[in-house]
Each structure stands twice: as structure tokens, then as C-alpha cells.
Amino acid sequence: MGEVNITFPNNKLIMLEDVISEDGNLVENLLDDSMEDSKDVHKTRPKKCTRCKSSKILGVEIMGAYDGILFWECDICENTILRFKEELTEKYLQLAKGLWTNPSDWGYIPPSEFN
Numbered sequence: 001m002g003e004v005n006i007t008f009p010n011n012k013l014i015m016l017e018d019v020i021s022e023d024g025n026l027v028e029n030l031l032d033d034s035m036e037d038s039k040d041v042h043k044t045r046p047k048k049c050t051r052c053k054s055s056k057i058l059g060v061e062i063m064g065a066y067d068g069i070l071f072w073e074c075d076i077c078e079n080t081i082l083r084f085k086e087e088l089t090e091k092y093l094q095l096a097k098g099l100w101t102n103p104s105d106w107g108y109i110p111p112s113e114f115n
């Protein structure tokens, strides 16, 4: 994704609809079921991807879901790594549903303002 590379690609801000379908259990859609430890929680940025062992781990913010990084994503294989427990992540994801149609109404922050 081009805009991520303008600054050091530590984090990215995305819309819920960019990552998952809005149907059913959202966090289940994110996680890789083939990974035994896909539901492990990493409160701080993982040093390596649990799947491909890459060190390029992005913090992912979802508009309207959580004010800050909601989960981690490998920049190489796009593996999702949870920052919060599955149930909590699901609640935050559900918060974002319906909000993404009008992002300008609730203060969109461009990725360039991340620090």
C-alpha cells in the first residue's frame, strides 16, 4: 500500500471494509485458522511474524474501532497477530461497523500524522 511507505511503515490506518467482510464473526475472518497460535495475544509489537518470521510488523488501526493499534499485521505475508484477546478485538471491530461510510464526520487522521 503506497501511502504506508511515505513515512517509516510502522503503522497503518485502514477502514474495516478493507480487511474483512462485515458479515459474521469479524475477528475469525482476520485470523489464519491454519495457525495453531493464531489467537495468541501480543500486547507489544512482535519482533517476528509468527508465520513467516519476518520482522516487518505493522500496527493496524481501524477507523472507528479503537483509538490506537488494534492488532498487528505482517507486512510480508499479511498474517494477523492479535494485540487484544479475541473477544475484545471482536467488540472493537463491531464498533467500526457502519461508521466507515462517513469517515469525515468523525475526524479522519491521515497516516502521516502518526508518530
Ligand SMILES: [Zn+2]
Residues within 6 Å of the ligand: 049, 050, 051, 052, 053, 054, 074, 075, 076, 077, 078, 079
Ligand atoms: Zn509474515
